[in-house]
Amino acid sequence: MDGEDSQLPTAVTFWIQTFALPLSCVMFKVGSGCSTDSAACDCDGNVTPDVHGFLVYTDPNLVPVNGSTKSSTTRLLAGTYRLCWWRFEVSEAQYVEESDFLTGTGLLVVRGPFPNQSSECYVGAQCVVVGLQGAKLAQDDLLLPMQLCGTPNMSSVFPNPQPISAAFTESHELVFDFGVLPTNTSPEKLQLCWCASRSSCILLEDFRATAMTLEVVCPPGTYELLSIDLQCQECPPGYFCPGGQTAELRQCPEARTSPPRSSAEGHCQCRRGTYWDAESGSCRPCLIGSYKNRTGGTEFCQSCPVGTTTLDTGAIALHECYCANNYLDMNLDPERFDCTEQASPSLLSAQVQIMNHWMCPDKLKRTSSLALLKGLARVSLALSAASGRLDYEITSSDAELATELHAKFDQAQLEASQIADVPMAQKLQAAAAKRAPQVCGTGSFCHGGDHREACPLSTSTLVLTASSVADCVCAAGHFGFEVCEECPAGRFKDLVGQGECSPCPIGTWSNVTGAVSDGPCTPCVSGSTTEFTGSWTEDLCIRPHGEQRVDCTTGAGCEVQIDGFNLQDGHRLLISQTDCGGRKVAVLGVADTGMSEAASEDGSLYAFSDFVPFAGNYHLCWCANMNDLACVEEEDFQISAGDLRVLGPFGNQKFSCVRGRDCTGFQVQGIGLSQGRRVAVRSDCGTESTLHLSPANPDGSGLLQGVEQFTLDFGSSQDGIDHSVSLDESEGYTLCWCGVWPCDPQDFVVPFGQLVVEGPRKNQEVSCAAGQPCALTEILGQLRPGDRIMVLAACGTGSAISGFPGGGIAEVVDLPEQAARYKVATSK
Numbered sequence: 001m002d003g004e005d006s007q008l009p010t011a012v013t014f015w016i017q018t019f020a021l022p023l024s025c026v027m028f029k030v031g032s033g034c035s036t037d038s039a040a041c042d043c044d045g046n047v048t049p050d051v052h053g054f055l056v057y058t059d060p061n062l063v064p065v066n067g068s069t070k071s072s073t074t075r076l077l078a079g080t081y082r083l084c085w086w087r088f089e090v091s092e093a094q095y096v097e098e099s100d101f102l103t104g105t106g107l108l109v110v111r112g113p114f115p116n117q118s119s120e121c122y123v124g125a126q127c128v129v130v131g132l133q134g135a136k137l138a139q140d141d142l143l144l145p146m147q148l149c150g151t152p153n154m155s156s157v158f159p160n161p162q163p164i165s166a167a168f169t170e171s172h173e174l175v176f177d178f179g180v181l182p183t184n185t186s187p188e189k190l191q192l193c194w195c196a197s198r199s200s201c202i203l204l205e206d207f208r209a210t211a212m213t214l215e216v217v218c219p220p221g222t223y224e225l226l227s228i229d230l231q232c233q234e235c236p237p238g239y240f241c242p243g244g245q246t247a248e249l250r251q252c253p254e255a256r257t258s259p260p261r262s263s264a265e266g267h268c269q270c271r272r273g274t275y276w277d278a279e280s281g282s283c284r285p286c287l288i289g290s291y292k293n294r295t296g297g298t299e300f301c302q303s304c305p306v307g308t309t310t311l312d313t314g315a316i317a318l319h320e321c322y323c324a325n326n327y328l329d330m331n332l333d334p335e336r337f338d339c340t341e342q343a344s345p346s347l348l349s350a351q352v353q354i355m356n357h358w359m360c361p362d363k364l365k366r367t368s369s370l371a372l373l374k375g376l377a378r379v380s381l382a383l384s385a386a387s388g389r390l391d392y393e394i395t396s397s398d399a400e401l402a403t404e405l406h407a408k409f410d411q412a413q414l415e416a417s418q419i420a421d422v423p424m425a426q427k428l429q430a431a432a433a434k435r436a437p438q439v440c441g442t443g444s445f446c447h448g449g450d451h452r453e454a455c456p457l458s459t460s461t462l463v464l465t466a467s468s469v470a471d472c473v474c475a476a477g478h479f480g481f482e483v484c485e486e487c488p489a490g491r492f493k494d495l496v497g498q499g500e501c502s503p504c505p506i507g508t509w510s511n512v513t514g515a516v517s518d519g520p521c522t523p524c525v526s527g528s529t530t531e532f533t534g535s536w537t538e539d540l541c542i543r544p545h546g547e548q549r550v551d552c553t554t555g556a557g558c559e560v561q562i563d564g565f566n567l568q569d570g571h572r573l574l575i576s577q578t579d580c581g582g583r584k585v586a587v588l589g590v591a592d593t594g595m596s597e598a599a600s601e602d603g604s605l606y607a608f609s610d611f612v613p614f615a616g617n618y619h620l621c622w623c624a625n626m627n628d629l630a631c632v633e634e635e636d637f638q639i640s641a642g643d644l645r646v647l648g649p650f651g652n653q654k655f656s657c658v659r660g661r662d663c664t665g666f667q668v669q670g671i672g673l674s675q676g677r678r679v680a681v682r683s684d685c686g687t688e689s690t691l692h693l694s695p696a697n698p699d700g701s702g703l704l705q706g707v708e709q710f711t712l713d714f715g716s717s718q719d720g721i722d723h724s725v726s727l728d729e730s731e732g733y734t735l736c737w738c739g740v741w742p743c744d745p746q747d748f749v750v751p752f753g754q755l756v757v758e759g760p761r762k763n764q765e766v767s768c769a770a771g772q773p774c775a776l777t778e779i780l781g782q783l784r785p786g787d788r789i790m791v792l793a794a795c796g797t798g799s800a801i802s803g804f805p806g807g808g809i810a811e812v813v814d815l816p817e818q819a820a821r822y823k824v825a826t827s828k
Helices: 399-408
Strands: 013-016 053-057 062-066 079-086 103-113 118-122 126-130 142-146 174-180 188-195 209-217 222-225 231-234 274-277 282-285 379-386 389-396 459-461 472-474 541-544 548-553 558-561 572-576 605-608 616-623 639-649 653-658 666-668 678-682 701-706 710-713 730-738 748-760 764-769 788-792 809-814 820-824
Touching: 079 748, 103 209, 103 748, 118 126, 126 209, 541 639, 548 558, 558 639, 572 605, 639 748, 653 730, 678 748
Parallel strands: 103 764, 118 209, 548 639, 653 748
Antiparallel strands: 013 820, 053 062, 079 103, 079 788, 126 174, 142 188, 188 209, 222 231, 274 282, 379 389, 459 472, 558 605, 572 616, 616 639, 666 710, 678 701, 678 730, 701 710, 730 748, 788 809, 809 820
16 A cells, blocks of 8 residues: 555444453444554544555445545445355465355445435425435434535525424325525525434534435426526516426417416416317417407307497407497497497386395293102111010001011010039049969969979960969960961061961061061161062062163163062162262153153063153162152162163263354264264254254254264265355254154254354344444354455355455454454555
8 A cells, every 4th residue: 555645544343242242342434534453443433544444335335445534524325235254264275255255244234315316395485305215214313404415515595504303294204394495595406414313413514414405496486587696586477487497487379378477388378359279279369249358268259249240350358349230339338239220219228126024033932840759668676675575666657567577576585594513423442452372473384382384395374373284375486276386487476375476567578487576577678678578588678680781872762671579560760870879860851850650561671751861871770669668759769770871972062163164073972872873953952843054954964974983064065065054153053963763853852062153143234324423233243353254245246346455354353352343454
């Protein structure tokens, strides 16, 4: 740029929100200088005198051009333009062509009136401008009549111009009312200058944008008198003046005339003495013997009275009629004729009188009266209570009513009763105590005297005073009648007698024989139980074997087969992230907080519903779900059945793609992965709704590639096959895994991570106002230094404008506070 005029340009600066940070500053100034260097421009518009480029709008494209310190204010033409984006990669060539800008960011809408509009107002008349057309015009927009927009040059029609706001018609058209124009002013061509609402519209120079040209012209019926000052003069008779921009004085056609202030040829009518001949299309004179005393094309010539004629054609009045054939007019009234031969004159006259008669009708008056009948029936009741009786008095004007009430008070006795407390009698008896003799003792019998003998082995006595061996019965821990045997394992007997041994309760077991109490009944391990009482071995405690190993694939359903001791239908399993002996942590992605359905096939088969957990190794915790061991809470699953290995991808994986680029080469981590497994990009997993990832990938699906290390590819572009990402920018679409084969759209049920799409957000719309400094706000997206934006009529097909610095490309640069902005690249 050496050698050019050292001029301060009109600058274009984009400050763009990136990586979900707050929008620091968004500025696009047109018409006020601002450097595009981050060190030379701030949000307050402070600049350095470096040479840079700026943008000027023309129809139909947003065209970048060179700027200088002496350049005039840039004009923005209303319209819609496209912002096209490209991601810079270090591995790619530094030179960028217009066709590289394939990714649409959105639209730049320039608010304001469309160009080349005009309107017309008349001198001395109300000046109302209707139907202003433009892009996103608002009712609060202002129009200012000036000789030249953006300057202090005022017009003669509006020597003290005031901004006018708009109103809306019933048809939603904008209306600007400038009031009645002065009658003594001269016709003038001026400009209506526009300033957007919410803009700085204080100074005359703020109204830079021309909304339309306003022609202040002579009104119809007047013409311009060319003199030192143009004046609108009244159109004289015999002429017509259409007014408007030409304001000519035009003469009526031959034999026609017009009243003053005539504005159209149609106002020119046939003169007196002529009539309109439609066949010839002209005014022709009245024939001899007729006349026409009015102007107008629809009037016909009237014939002279009987016996009279005219001297020539074109008679204009009755007085041109005279008696023919040398007759004499004997009537002195000029409008009446009495053509008489000279030998017999006569005079006739008559008078008529009309009488008026007025009649007044009589007035009639009527009266009426209304009689009101009033009636009221009353009843009263008085009660009084005395000792032993109840007194009442009924008073009513209705005898029947009084009788009915009296019947309701028939005599009734009131009785009272009293119950007295009767005291209860008591009686004491005295008992005598006697001293007992010495007993024989337990386990012995005595014949009398000093005899005392022990019972046989395994027997004992029920009383202390047994007198014979027949009194000896089975001892505790033994049962039988003739022969006493030890209680078998799983049973006990704690009493002496011929009764049976008692079984160990459910949930316990014992391998001890001859047990004299329930002490040997050992409880099963916590969480286990027995089906029946009297269990004689621990193997009868129902429970699974420990340390079993099973596999399931996430997204494909899960049925677990296990072995154990005396398993039966109805048991349940819980998948836990922690050991079964402590506090369980349920696994996400399994129905019923990780609990299985009730076991089947004799307690060996367990099925889990909606099985979509992340890949990993988990604990299988077992619950009996029988007797009093219900499987309701996670803590009810106390016994380990082993481990479950879930095959599939690990959770919370995150990858990034760039809009307009292929989306490939992401390394996926997991357990038991295999080539050909499918992944889809979705808003939600498990639905048939798909996302259009790229033109060649309408369902957003990708494949795992590899043997030991697996990468995820969503397709590579080739000739005629476009896999560049067209999906909108987002901080995270859901990656959904399919665990079955083949995969239908609803089979992608496992959400295992996110796909971030970087770049600017689609369908953004930013706006600025024509003739005003332009601030582009809320350009959103995930951007980074080196990203570039170009303004084209169509992304990927536009061409650079000759002379624009840097080819018309805006680039993101590093800024403080982790913000990013676009700057216009300067030429070297």
